Structures are given as C-alpha cells and as structure tokens.
Amino acid sequence: MPMKKFLNNPADLTAELLDGLQRAYCDKVRIEQERIVVRTNPKPPDKVALVTLGGTGHEPALSGFVGEGMLDAAVAGDIFAAPGAAKLYEALERFNRPAGVILVTLNHNGDRMSASKALRKAQKAGLNVREIIVHEDIAQGPDAPIDQRRGLGGCIPLIKVMGAAAEKGCPLDEVLAIGEAFNSNMATLSVALRTATHPQNGAEIGSLAEDEMEIGMGQHGEGGGGVLKMCTADETARMMVERLMAAVKITPGDQALLIINGSGATTTMELLIVYRAAAKILEEAGVSLVPGLADELLTVQEMAGFQMILCKLPQGADELLRAKANTPYWTSLGV
Amino acid sequence: MTLGEFRQGWLRAQAAVRSREREFSELDAASGGDGDHGTAIVAALDAMVSAEGADFKESLERMAEALEERVSGSTSSLYGSWLEGMAGAVGEGVQELDEGGLAALFEGGLEEVEAATGARVGDKTLMDALIPATVALSKASGAGEAAMLEAGARAALAGAAATDGMVARFGRARNLGERSRGGIDAGAASMAAIWAALAAI
Numbered sequence: 001m002p003m004k005k006f007l008n009n010p011a012d013l014t015a016e017l018l019d020g021l022q023r024a025y026c027d028k029v030r031i032e033q034e035r036i037v038v039r040t041n042p043k044p045p046d047k048v049a050l051v052t053l054g055g056t057g058h059e060p061a062l063s064g065f066v067g068e069g070m071l072d073a074a075v076a077g078d079i080f081a082a083p084g085a086a087k088l089y090e091a092l093e094r095f096n097r098p099a100g101v102i103l104v105t106l107n108h109n110g111d112r113m114s115a116s117k118a119l120r121k122a123q124k125a126g127l128n129v130r131e132i133i134v135h136e137d138i139a140q141g142p143d144a145p146i147d148q149r150r151g152l153g154g155c156i157p158l159i160k161v162m163g164a165a166a167e168k169g170c171p172l173d174e175v176l177a178i179g180e181a182f183n184s185n186m187a188t189l190s191v192a193l194r195t196a197t198h199p200q201n202g203a204e205i206g207s208l209a210e211d212e213m214e215i216g217m218g219q220h221g222e223g224g225g226g227v228l229k230m231c232t233a234d235e236t237a238r239m240m241v242e243r244l245m246a247a248v249k250i251t252p253g254d255q256a257l258l259i260i261n262g263s264g265a266t267t268t269m270e271l272l273i274v275y276r277a278a279a280k281i282l283e284e285a286g287v288s289l290v291p292g293l294a295d296e297l298l299t300v301q302e303m304a305g306f307q308m309i310l311c312k313l314p315q316g317a318d319e320l321l322r323a324k325a326n327t328p329y330w331t332s333l334g335v
Numbered sequence: 336m337t338l339g340e341f342r343q344g345w346l347r348a349q350a351a352v353r354s355r356e357r358e359f360s361e362l363d364a365a366s367g368g369d370g371d372h373g374t375a376i377v378a379a380l381d382a383m384v385s386a387e388g389a390d391f392k393e394s395l396e397r398m399a400e401a402l403e404e405r406v407s408g409s410t411s412s413l414y415g416s417w418l419e420g421m422a423g424a425v426g427e428g429v430q431e432l433d434e435g436g437l438a439a440l441f442e443g444g445l446e447e448v449e450a451a452t453g454a455r456v457g458d459k460t461l462m463d464a465l466i467p468a469t470v471a472l473s474k475a476s477g478a479g480e481a482a483m484l485e486a487g488a489r490a491a492l493a494g495a496a497a498t499d500g501m502v503a504r505f506g507r508a509r510n511l512g513e514r515s516r517g518g519i520d521a522g523a524a525s526m527a528a529i530w531a532a533l534a535a536i
Binding site: 077078079080086087109110113116147198 | 360361364367368369370371373374375400403404406407408409411412413415416451452453505
C-alpha cells in the first residue's frame with residue numbers, strides 16, 4: 001500500500017517538524033543552530049544542564065521534553081538517524097558550565113557513536129560533561145550484555161527524574177547518582193501489531209502478518225524476535241508485565257511507576273485497557289503504583305503497538321516524578 | 336595516484352550509489368534495519384563530493400567536515416571517521432600518492448573506523464567489506480596503485496557477498512537474530528560499490 005501521510009518534501013521533514021514545535025510551543029522551546037532544541041526560558045547557569053540527542057520521527061520524543069524540569073537541550077538528527085558528533089559538540093559547548101552537563105544517550109549504535117566522538121572532543125577541550133546511557137530494553141533478556149539492550153521509552157521518566165533533581169539545584173554527582181539508581185531499576189518491553197513506513201522513502205520497516213504480534217520490536221521497526229499469534233489485551237499485558245517484574249526484581253511493598261507508551265497507531269482506549277490489566281497484576285503482587293501514564297511519549301510513526309515501561313522507584317523518585325515540569329509534552333504543576 | 340584521480344573516484348562512487356539507492360534501502364529493510372540505507376549513503380556521498388581542497392589532507396578533512404555537518408546517522412559517523420583517519424595518515428601539501436602513501440592512507444582510515452565501532456569481520460556490517468579491502472590493497476603493493484585499488488575492490492565485493500547468510504551482530508538488525516541471516520548487509524554492499532567505483536572496475 002502506498003504511503004499516506006501529510007508530508008511536503010521528504011528532505012525537509014526534520015526542519016519542518018522542529019519549526020512546528022517551536023511555533024506551537026513558543027513559550028517553552030525554540031530552535032538554535034538549526035537542530036538544537038532549547039528552552040525559551042533558560043535554566044539558571046548555576047544548575048546542572050541536561051542534554052540529549054536522537055533521531056527524529058519519534059515525536060514527541062525527544063525534543064518535546066525540553067523545558068523547565070526536564071531537558072535543557074535535545075539535539076535532533078534526521079529521521080531515525082542520530083545527529084552528527086559536530087552538532088552534538090556544539091550543544092555541549094553551548095551548555096558547558098561549572099555546575100556541569102549530563103548527556104543522556106539512548107543505547108543505539110548511531111547515538112552511541114556520535115556521543116562518544118563528541119565526548120572525546122569535549123574531554124580534550126576540558127568541558128565539564130558526564131554521560132548516562134539508557135539501556136532498559138529487556139527483549140534480549142534482562143541479563144543480556146548491556147550493548148544488546150536498547151534504550152527505549154524509559155528515557156522519558158529518567159529525564160523527568162534527573163531534570164527535577166537538576167532543577168532543585170542538586171550537584172552533578174548527585175543528579176548522576178539519582179539517574180543511575182533510576183536507570184538500573186527500570187525495564188521496558190515493546191510489542192508491535194503493525195509495522196511503520198519510513199516517512200522519507202515510503203518503505204515498510206519490518207513485517208508482520210495480519211494475525212501476528214511481535215514482542216520486542218524496536219523503535220525503528222527492527223525486529224525483536226518474539227513473533228506470536230495475536231493475544232487479547234489482558235493476555236498481552238500479563239505476558240509483558242510478568243517479564244518486567246522479574247527483570248526489576250520487584251517485591252511486595254515496592255513502589256513503582258507504570259507507563260504504557262503508544263507507538264503511534266494504537267488508540268488511547270487500548271493503552272488504557274492495557275494499563276488497567278498490568279496495574280491489576282502489579283497491585284495483586286503487593287506493588288504500590290504511583291500515578292502513571294498511558295499516552296504517546298516516544299513513537300515510531302504509525303506503528304501499532306506500545307512499550308510497557310516499569311520502574312521500581314528508588315527512594316525519593318516519586319517526589320521528583322511529581323515535581324513541576326513545563327515542557328511541550330509533559331507538564332506537571334508540582335506539589 | 337593524483338588528487339584529481341582520487342576525486343574522480345569519489346565522483347564515480349557518488350554515481351554508483353545513486354544508481355543503486357533503492358537496492359541498498361531494500362537490502363537494509365530485508366535484513367531487519369529501518370530501510371533507509373540507500374537514502375543515507377546517497378546523502379553521504381553527495382555531501383562528501385561537495386567539498387574539495389588543495390591537497391589530499393585538506394580535501395579529506397573538508398569532505399569529512401561537510402559529511403558530518405550535513406548528514407545525520409551512523410553511516411555518516413562511520414564514513415566521517417574513515418575520511419578523518421585517511422586525512423591523518425597523509426602529510427600536508429601532498430598532491431600525489433605513491434604505493435606506500437596509498438596503503439598508509441587506507442590503513443589510517445580503517446584504524447579510525449575501528450576506533451569508532453566494535454564491529455569486525457563476521458558481524459554483518461560495512462566492516463565485512465572495508466577490512467578485507469584495506470588488507471588486500473596493502474598486500475598488492477608492488478603491482479601499481481591501480482592494481483592495489485582493484486585488489487581492494489575485489490576483496491570488498493567478496494566480503495560483502497559473504498555477509499549473505501550471516502547473522503547480524505551489530506546495529507539494528509542484530510535484534511532479529513536468526514531472521515537477519517538471509518540477504519547481504521546493505522552497509523557492506525554500498526561499501527563494496529564505493530571501492531569498485533574508486534578502482535573503476
């Protein structure tokens with residue numbers, strides 16, 4: 001089937017979506033140096049800055065989470081393609097400060113390559129930059145080597161928690177420690193029902209039969225290995241949440257955050273039905289859930305499916321999740 | 336090899352990848368990638384050949400700069416490293432390379448790519464073409480620069496062909512496991528096409 005999307009010139013997709021973002025949310029973000037999305041009202045320079053990088057085509061991630069309480073900058077590449085090291089370095093240099101900069105890198109080859117190149121250059125130039133690598137995917141098993149665990153939608157609550165800590169004025173080492181504690185206690189599994197088309201060339205990425213679903217499909221439509229016959233919402237939720245609970249070693253009395261992140265073509269109705277099913281299983285296991293999300297945070301074009309993200313909350317994370325945020329796609333009044 | 340001949344090689348490479356853009360994207364999609372390798376490699380070559388310089392070093396540095404400035408993604412990062420490594424292996428003011436200079440150029444390029452990625456032969460990536468090509472080029476020293484490039488290109492083509500039947504151990508296709516076995520790796524195929532164009536075979 002030919003691609004059916006509202007597009008102009010395929011080469012201009014990223015420039016146009018970023019311009020749309022800064023026009024729609026002009027009170028929150030603006031674009032600098034073509035590909036660097038920054039806050040309209042910058043954070044005071046005595047606080048730690050949080051910067052991330054990533055390909056586009058996953059909106060609202062990642063640039064939709066730039067703003068008070070979350071990111072200082074998101075460096076955009078192109079559709080499904082990481083920005084080059086040169087552009088990332090520009091952002092690190094721009095936000096370098098005595099308080100320090102933390103780069104949040106999702107574990108994908110392209111992102112990691114640009115990040116390590118830019119970080120090498122930053123180190124040589126004496127910039128005060130540290131890195132946290134998000135790798136919470138458990139499609140290859142929770143004990144798979146880190147290089148086989150992709151960074152998925154779990155980066156969003158991680159950024160929320162670290163951003164709130166930075167906003168509070170926590171020093172660099174503390175923001176990093178809060179991030180690492182959160183990072184090592186979260187796990188994500190994805191499931192896809194229908195694949196997406198690449199918006200620049202119209203090609204179908206991945207393939208699934210009408211009666212199949214795939215657990216573990218990544219956020220570029222790349223396969224994850226677990227092709228199954230279609231299941232109900234409850235069956236799918238159970239299969240996934242049980243694997244996630246085992247991965248984060250959840251025990252009765254733990255506090256947890258559950259997020260059902262839509263991949264682009266799955267309705268909010270379905271996301272809510274899945275959230276309900278997973279939440280009930282967690283509650284039956286004696287887990288106390290903090291307010292969660294059933295929404296689109298990190299999408300893959302019109303892929304049908306969702307990512308289920310489970311975070312066992314370390315001490316203090318609940319408060320950071322509820323703290324004030326004012327970004328295009330995550331706002332919280334704070335408490 | 337003169338700087339002018341070197342540039343002609345890259346222009347042939349640009350034409351070669353342009354004519355096979357769709358094929359590279361289809362190969363990418365078939366082995367579990369996101370189906371945009373053709374787009375990526377064409378954008379990379381377009382950016383690279385847009386830059387020129389007065390000698391080998393300056394040309395390569397400018398090509399790398401133009402590439403990394405204009406094109407996103409891992410193809411751009413890897414080719415950028417390749418060009419930077421080549422630029423680092425040649426002295427200032429060099430306008431013509433002898434056999435030793437040609438071997439050093441490609442060896443320097445490979446070294447920098449090896450620093451940027453952990454992938455090696457057998458992982459079903461562009462390294463399956465680039466590594467044997469670089470080795471074969473150096474080994475053919477003594478036969479003349481054209482023969483060295485041709486030996487490199489033949490090894491690149493054989494290396495790319497050998498990725499058919501491999502299980503991907505790098506990049507996005509890795510997550511497919513056994514299902515990534517069929518088909519030639521798109522990155523290896525385009526790398527071999529570029530070597531063939533550089534060698535004019």
